[in-house]
Every structure is written in structure tokens, then in C-alpha cells.
Amino acid sequence: VNYAGPIADGEFDLRAQPVRTNRSTQHWWVELLQNEQVAATATGVFASRRQTWSSVEARFPEVPQAATLPRYPNVGRAQWTQCYDMRFVQGEMQFSAPAPPPQDSASTLWIRDEPPRPLDFVSLLAISDAFFPRIFVRRPLWTPIGTVSFTTYFHADATTLDAAGDAAVLGVARAHQFRNGYFDQSAEVWAATGALLATSHQIVYYKE
Amino acid sequence: VNYAGPIADGEFDLRAQPVRTNRSTQHWWVELLQNEQVAATATGVFASRRQTWSSVEARFPEVPQAATLPRYPNVGRAQWTQCYDMRFVQGEMQFSAPAPPPQDSASTLWIRDEPPRPLDFVSLLAISDAFFPRIFVRRPLWTPIGTVSFTTYFHADATTLDAAGDAAVLGVARAHQFRNGYFDQSAEVWAATGALLATSHQIVYYKE
Numbered sequence: 001v002n003y004a005g006p007i008a009d010g011e012f013d014l015r016a017q018p019v020r021t022n023r024s025t026q027h028w029w030v031e032l033l034q035n036e037q038v039a040a041t042a043t044g045v046f047a048s049r050r051q052t053w054s055s056v057e058a059r060f061p062e063v064p065q066a067a068t069l070p071r072y073p074n075v076g077r078a079q080w081t082q083c084y085d086m087r088f089v090q091g092e093m094q095f096s097a098p099a100p101p102p103q104d105s106a107s108t109l110w111i112r113d114e115p116p117r118p119l120d121f122v123s124l125l126a127i128s129d130a131f132f133p134r135i136f137v138r139r140p141l142w143t144p145i146g147t148v149s150f151t152t153y154f155h156a157d158a159t160t161l162d163a164a165g166d167a168a169v170l171g172v173a174r175a176h177q178f179r180n181g182y183f184d185q186s187a188e189v190w191a192a193t194g195a196l197l198a199t200s201h202q203i204v205y206y207k208e
Numbered sequence: 209v210n211y212a213g214p215i216a217d218g219e220f221d222l223r224a225q226p227v228r229t230n231r232s233t234q235h236w237w238v239e240l241l242q243n244e245q246v247a248a249t250a251t252g253v254f255a256s257r258r259q260t261w262s263s264v265e266a267r268f269p270e271v272p273q274a275a276t277l278p279r280y281p282n283v284g285r286a287q288w289t290q291c292y293d294m295r296f297v298q299g300e301m302q303f304s305a306p307a308p309p310p311q312d313s314a315s316t317l318w319i320r321d322e323p324p325r326p327l328d329f330v331s332l333l334a335i336s337d338a339f340f341p342r343i344f345v346r347r348p349l350w351t352p353i354g355t356v357s358f359t360t361y362f363h364a365d366a367t368t369l370d371a372a373g374d375a376a377v378l379g380v381a382r383a384h385q386f387r388n389g390y391f392d393q394s395a396e397v398w399a400a401t402g403a404l405l406a407t408s409h410q411i412v413y414y415k416e
Contacts, residue, residue: 002235002251002253004227004228004233004235005230006226017292019210019239019246020213020245020246020247020250022213025212025356027210027246027249028323029237029249031227034376037228038227038228038235039228041227041235041237041251043210043251045210045355045356045357045411047356047406047413048388049387049388049389049390050388050389050407051388052383052387052388052389052414053347053416054386054387054388055310055346055385055386055387056384056385056386056387057313057314057346057382057383057384057385057386058384058385062280065400068224087298105265106265126310135331138265139261141414142340147360148253148255149251149253149359151359151409153357153392153409153411155384155385155387155390157388159413162265166292169312174265175265175408176264176265176266176363176396176404176407177263177264177265177363178262178263178264178265178268179257179260179262179263179264179402180258180259180260180262180364180365181253181255181257181258181260182363184363184407185392186407188376188384194406196384196385199240199384199385199394199409200390201359201407201409203361203393205255206260206349208260208261
């Protein structure tokens with residue numbers, strides 16, 4: 001997904017067209033229009049998965065169970081935070097300056113839809129983008145930000161999602177670099193069972 | 209970049225159109241056509257960079273200098289490998305089974321255009337995709353593979369590229385998961401000076 005301009009609350013049109021499809025894969029091109037202008041574009045790649053040799057290389061971090069952690073207060077936060085139950089292991093966002101300030105922007109947290117519902121690809125996609133902007137974790141300063149480009153790779157199939165049910169999933173997010181108005185973010189989303197569900201990557205604008 | 213079908217050696221047409229542009233950013237949509245079929249699509253996002261607070265969070269790995277390492281033999285390898293001087297610190301691809309087999313697919317290598325030329329955005333983009341497919345590093349077996357979707361984020365500006373000159377850059381690549389016909393790859397490209405030049409992410413099909 002690429003954000004080409006601001007999207008306002010309100011109606012929008014989606015234009016979706018297949019670019020090329022065959023028996024096992026589909027490529028789609030999607031435009032989001034608002035006020036007759038393209039506000040966002042997206043490409044979608046869909047593929048059937050056949051059983052093969054498989055291996056997880058990324059590691060599920062050692063973390064306390066979600067139930068043992070306090071729920072992150074979302075009162076006074078952005079509207080979308082009301083849609084999630086977040087429990088931070090590390091890297092909370094805080095605008096009251098901590099002492100000493102954090103040395104990196106890494107976060108690890110349990111996250112679950114609020115109200116709870118069984119995980120599907122739509123909710124997994126949303127959760128893969130439900131991390132606070134890394135710059136807020138790194139610096140306790142309000143800074144205007146906007147995602148520019150965003151990619152999620154689904155590593156899970158429907159069976160894996162079914163097994164995840166409505167339990168909290170574990171999110172891990174970090175930045176590689178902040179530089180002259182742009183920073184990146186890489187994230188992993190894990191099922192509590194240890195299955196890697198998705199990885200996501202984005203580049204974000206910030207204004208100073 | 210999304211690969212929608214096989215691309216043959218030979219001529220192709222490119223259709224590029226601006227989706228939305230303003231003073232500081234441009235969004236483009238590009239299609240590669242061959243035999244009147246879309247073989248690949250791409251979105252390009254361009255932006256001017258203004259000086260801001262900046263910080264590198266990823267770490268330049270501790271590695272020996274490129275000159276102290278042997279050059280990777282590319283005789284008998286794929287044609288594109290002739291375009292690079294590669295010197296592996298870790299994670300060489302090998303089809304003669306090592307003992308014991310590698311437990312992960314991580315690679316760290318110095319890489320330089322062959323013949324040498326000053327780094328620019330085109331060569332940096334190519335280098336960010338010049339890693340051997342992770343499955344070949346993980347398993348000493350020939351497996352048909354094909355990149356499906358590929359994203360590079362440039363963290364460097366022209367000044368940083370100029371400073372990198374024609375010296376070898378350091379590439380680091382790893383997979384998070386191989387599963388049922390698809391694996392991902394995340395990579396970093398660093399200048400020898402310690403500047404982070406680019407990060408890239410891709411998802412790759414493999415056939416068994």
C-alpha cells in the first residue's frame with residue numbers, strides 16, 4: 001500500500017483490477033479515490049500454497065504471558081487504539097520523558113482485537129500495522145508522521161489462523177534508521193503458539 | 209516490484225504513469241509488458257529530503273575488511289553473478305553439502321559492481337537484490353525459485369552515495385520463514401563508512 005495523499009474521514013471509491021492471473025497466482029492493482037483524486041494505491045498478490053519443506057528461522061522471543069502484563073491505557077490516545085488490547089513487554093510509547101530516554105525504538109507487545117474476535121487475514125493485516133510510529137517510542141516528542149509505503153507478507157495460511165483463535169498475538173517492531181524526514185519499521189507478528197503469522201515493512205514520513 | 213509472470217530474454221515495453229505528484233513527493237505506477245502481457249508491475253515513490261533529527265538504530269556488523277577475504281568464484285554460476293565481486297564473511301551458497309549443514313540462511317558479504325563504478329541509486333537497487341536466494345544458503349539443493357514481490361527502501365541520499373564511491377558495500381540478508389512454497393528475505397546494505405544505504409524485503413516462490 002502506498003499513501004499518495006491525505007485520506008479524509010468519509011466516503012471513498014475503490015478501483016480494483018486484475019493485472020494478471022493464472023491457476024495458482026493473482027496480481028491486482030487497486031486505487032483508492034477521494035474527491036476524484038488518488039489518495040492511495042495498492043498491489044495485492046495472492047497465491048495458493050502447496051505443502052513443501054518448511055522451516056522457521058526467526059525466533060519467538062522469550063516473553064511473559066499476556067495475562068501477566070498490565071493493559072496499556074488507550075484513553076486519550078488516537079481513535080484506532082480503542083480497537084486493540086495492548087500489553088507491552090518492552091518499548092511503550094510515552095510522551096512524558098522517561099529518564100534515561102530509550103536508546104532504541106524496539107517494541108515487543110501482546111495485541112488483540114477489542115472486542116476479541118477470531119483472527120483472519122483482515123485483522124492480521126491491520127495488526128501488522130498497529131504499532132505506534134517508531135519515532136514516538138524513540139523520542140518522547142509529538143511529531144507529525146504519515147506512513148508512505150507499507151508491505152505485509154503473510155506467512156500463515158487459514159489453518160494457522162484458525163489455530164490462533166481470538167488469543168493475543170505477539171508483535172515485535174523496530175526501525176533501522178531515522179534520516180532526514182523518513183524512517184523505516186520492520187515488524188513480526190507471532191501467534192502465542194509460536195507460529196510466525198506475518199512480517200511487515202513500512203517507510204514513514206516525519207516532519208520537523 | 210511484483211513479478212506477475214516469467215520475463216524472457218529480449219525486448220520489452222515499459223508503461224510508466226504518474227499517479228499523484230506534488231512539490232515534495234511523486235507516486236508512479238509502472239508496467240513491464242512482453243508479448244502484450246504484463247510480466248511485472250512496480251510502484252515508485254520519490255520524495256525530497258529535508259534535514260531533520262536523524263539516528264541509525266541498526267548496527268554495522270563486526271566484519272573483516274573486504275580486501276582480506278577471498279573473492280567468491282562465480283564461474284559456473286548464474287550470468288548475473290559475473291556483474292559482482294562478492295566476498296563472503298558468512299553464509300556462502302554451496303551445492304556440495306557442507307557438514308554439518310547450516311542451521312540458518314543468514315549471509316554477510318562484501319559486494320561491489322564488476323567492473324567497479326561509483327555507486328548510484330540504480331546500482332544500489334540492484335545490489336539490494338543481489339543476494340543468493342536464502343533457500344540455497346539454507347539447503348545445498350537445487351530448487352526452482354522466483355521472486356514474487358520485492359521492495360527496497362533507500363536510506364541514503366546522493367551525498368551518502370558519493371561518499372561510498374566505488375568501494376565494496378556490506379550486504380546482510382536473512383529469512384524469517386520458509387513455508388509451503390514461499391520464503392521471505394530481509395536485507396541491509398551498508399557503506400564501508402558505516403552508513404546504512406538501503407533495506408530491502410522480498411517474498412520468493414520455491415517449487416518442490
